[in-house]
Amino acid sequence: MAPSAYRFETPQDARTFDTFSVANAVAVKTALAERGCPCEPYADVFTFRRWIAQGRAVRKGEHGIRLPVVVERVNEDKDTGEQHTLRLLRSSFVFCRCQTDEAAPRRRS
Numbered sequence: 001m002a003p004s005a006y007r008f009e010t011p012q013d014a015r016t017f018d019t020f021s022v023a024n025a026v027a028v029k030t031a032l033a034e035r036g037c038p039c040e041p042y043a044d045v046f047t048f049r050r051w052i053a054q055g056r057a058v059r060k061g062e063h064g065i066r067l068p069v070v071v072e073r074v075n076e077d078k079d080t081g082e083q084h085t086l087r088l089l090r091s092s093f094v095f096c097r098c099q100t101d102e103a104a105p106r107r108r109s
């Protein structure tokens, strides 16, 4: 897992996606409809870390919407130098805007 993938330099970065999954958007839309909130996938729904990067925090006790995520990992054969890409299935949890509060700015001491 590349740590850089989880670092967002600006709030804009945190709202930008490399990939857009229609299946995930549909899953999120369904979950939001069940919840009865007006949030939109990819506009009001983000992971915990993406919310933090945008200055908002997920409230304690809120349950995220679970999404399947395929993570690619490149392994290199030490003898041949050949690279193999592994695809791993992981879960990601996303939260809608209604589940967040504006976070107090972090103080640096």
Ligand SMILES: [Zn+2]
Binding pocket: 037, 038, 039, 096, 097, 098, 099
């Ligand atoms: Zn919502």
